[in-house]
Amino acid sequence: xxxxxxxxxxxxxxxxxxxxxxxxxxxxxxxxxxxxxxxxxxxxxxxxxxxxxxxxxxxxxxxxxxxxxxxxxxxxxxxxxxxxxxxxxxxxxxxxxxxxxxxxxxxxxxxxxxxxxxxxxxxxxxxxxxxxxxxxxxxxxxxxxxxxxxxxxxxxxxxxxxxxxxxxxxxxxxxxxxxxxxxxxxxxxxxxxxxxxxxxxxxxxxxxxxxxxxxxxxxxxxxxxxxxxxxxxxxxxxxxxxxxxxxxxxxxxxxxxxxxxxxxxxxxx
Amino acid sequence: xxxxxxxxxxxxxxxxxxxxxxxxxxxxxxxxxxxxxxxxxxxxxxxxxxxxxxxxxxxxxxxxxxxxxxxxxxxxxxxxxxxxxxxxxxxxxxxxxxxxxxxxxxxxxxxxxxxxxxxxxxxxxxxxxxxxxxxxxxxxxxxxxxxxxxxxxxxxxxxxxxxxxxxxxxxxxxxxxxxxxxxxxxxxxxxxxxxxxxxxxxxxxxxxxxxxxxxxxxxxxxxxxxxxxxxxxxxxxxx
Numbered sequence: 001x002x003x004x005x006x007x008x009x010x011x012x013x014x015x016x017x018x019x020x021x022x023x024x025x026x027x028x029x030x031x032x033x034x035x036x037x038x039x040x041x042x043x044x045x046x047x048x049x050x051x052x053x054x055x056x057x058x059x060x061x062x063x064x065x066x067x068x069x070x071x072x073x074x075x076x077x078x079x080x081x082x083x084x085x086x087x088x089x090x091x092x093x094x095x096x097x098x099x100x101x102x103x104x105x106x107x108x109x110x111x112x113x114x115x116x117x118x119x120x121x122x123x124x125x126x127x128x129x130x131x132x133x134x135x136x137x138x139x140x141x142x143x144x145x146x147x148x149x150x151x152x153x154x155x156x157x158x159x160x161x162x163x164x165x166x167x168x169x170x171x172x173x174x175x176x177x178x179x180x181x182x183x184x185x186x187x188x189x190x191x192x193x194x195x196x197x198x199x200x201x202x203x204x205x206x207x208x209x210x211x212x213x214x215x216x217x218x219x220x221x222x223x224x225x226x227x228x229x230x231x232x233x234x235x236x237x238x239x240x241x242x243x244x245x246x247x248x249x250x251x252x253x254x255x256x257x258x259x260x261x262x263x264x265x266x267x268x269x
Numbered sequence: 270x271x272x273x274x275x276x277x278x279x280x281x282x283x284x285x286x287x288x289x290x291x292x293x294x295x296x297x298x299x300x301x302x303x304x305x306x307x308x309x310x311x312x313x314x315x316x317x318x319x320x321x322x323x324x325x326x327x328x329x330x331x332x333x334x335x336x337x338x339x340x341x342x343x344x345x346x347x348x349x350x351x352x353x354x355x356x357x358x359x360x361x362x363x364x365x366x367x368x369x370x371x372x373x374x375x376x377x378x379x380x381x382x383x384x385x386x387x388x389x390x391x392x393x394x395x396x397x398x399x400x401x402x403x404x405x406x407x408x409x410x411x412x413x414x415x416x417x418x419x420x421x422x423x424x425x426x427x428x429x430x431x432x433x434x435x436x437x438x439x440x441x442x443x444x445x446x447x448x449x450x451x452x453x454x455x456x457x458x459x460x461x462x463x464x465x466x467x468x469x470x471x472x473x474x475x476x477x478x479x480x481x482x483x484x485x486x487x488x489x490x491x492x493x494x495x496x497x498x499x500x501x502x503x504x505x506x507x508x
Binding site: 150203 | 409412431
């Protein structure tokens with residue numbers, strides 16, 4: 001049985017798709033057979049971030065409607081074994097997803113895969129509800145600013161009331177906080193909420209802190225999940241996050257301003 | 270457009286019920302005076318319902334009403350009355366009320382020191398029954414609304430910004446209150462809000478409210494109790 005993880009946030013543009021791509025790739029790198037599903041029907045992005053946009057033939061909605069089977073639709077990643085992408089439809093809207101259809105696809109994928117990552121659309125409407133409904137765990141992507149934190153709080157409320165686990169009275173969804181676009185310098189200046197502030201407001205466990213980094217933008221533009229850029233701070237932070245998701249205890253990095261050495265101070269850097 | 274200037278709504282009020290086995294004026298007077306002497310301020314102009322279920326006599330309602338007003342009490346009605354008594358009470362301008370369950374149950378007479386031999390008693394007790402409590406174990410998230418109808422509300426977690434907790438009774442929050450808390454929603458101004466960390470968007474008691482800007486000050490981010498005093502919200506220490 002696969003573990004179903006939803007990557008969600010409420011607010012748009014905080015890094016859900018970037019994080020889905022990075023975490024999914026990281027899980028596959030660790031040897032777990034992983035599929036990432038793009039639930040953002042009509043605003044397909046995951047294929048771009050994963051660099052497989054030219055290989056999309058069928059999509060999620062085709063599978064739900066029975067117009068194609070999973071084997072035809074899943075796109076196998078060329079860089080990493082064990083990694084697959086189920087792209088969203090670009091020509092349809094979110095109403096094309098039905099609970100029964102999504103459940104059927106998830107059940108089928110569940111037989112083959114270890115992890116199913118659901119990349120949720122922004123908002124709290126049917127598309128986002130569909131992405132979180134069947135989840136076992138949730139990665140709540142949050143930027144360190146008040147509007148993102150409030151939207152995450154809203155989504156956490158949905159996770160604990162509108163999901164299958166909540167409706168059927170099962171164990172509640174395991175919630176993880178992933179803080180992205182973190183800039184320790186701006187936190188020190190008081191321009192950004194700190195990790196502690198966000199943790200206190202949302203009161204859920206922290207699974208990762210991804211520093212604000214040029215590497216993320218570069219990676220997105222070139223269709224390479226940032227986790228593959230192992231020299232970058234963001235890539236390393238995502239690797240740590242994947243380890244924690246797999247239950248390892250890894251210390252948090254990139255939380256404080258890097259002290260500039262003497263040479264750096266003299267020669268600039 | 271509606272031009273209605275009046276509105277009828279049902280509502281529950283706590284009323285003191287007076288049970289008497291002997292309804293002769295002299296007995297009621299002496300016993301009531303004795304009772305009132307114990308807590309004159311508490312019963313001052315208190316609305317009272319007379320329980321007739323223990324009494325066989327036919328009382329003189331208008332005389333009793335007058336006696337009550339002499340003693341600074343307001344007799345508003347009778348309960349437990351026989352049909353004959355009902356008619357007389359209504360003629361005297363008193364409301365006829367249904368007897369509450371608690372009033373029936375507590376007929377245990379408490380003979381007073383003044384006239385134990387005559388087996389008369391004066392017992393006051395409040396209806397309705399004590400409020401129930403609704404307990405919420407987890408954090409209340411943004412967008413969630415919890416209403417404790419006719420009850421106190423106890424939140425073990427935090428109330429997030431954009432969340433609302435509403436109770437007809439008191440509200441107790443053991444985490445941080447960042448959202449809205451509305452106590453005494455049915456209009457009871459004696460209700461209060463207790464929280465461990467006050468950072469609320471809004472607090473309201475019986476319709477009197479303060480926004481977060483009015484809450485800035487000594488109690489912001491600290492444990493606090495909000496109550497109503499002379500139609501004004503007041504903040505105080507939790508302990």
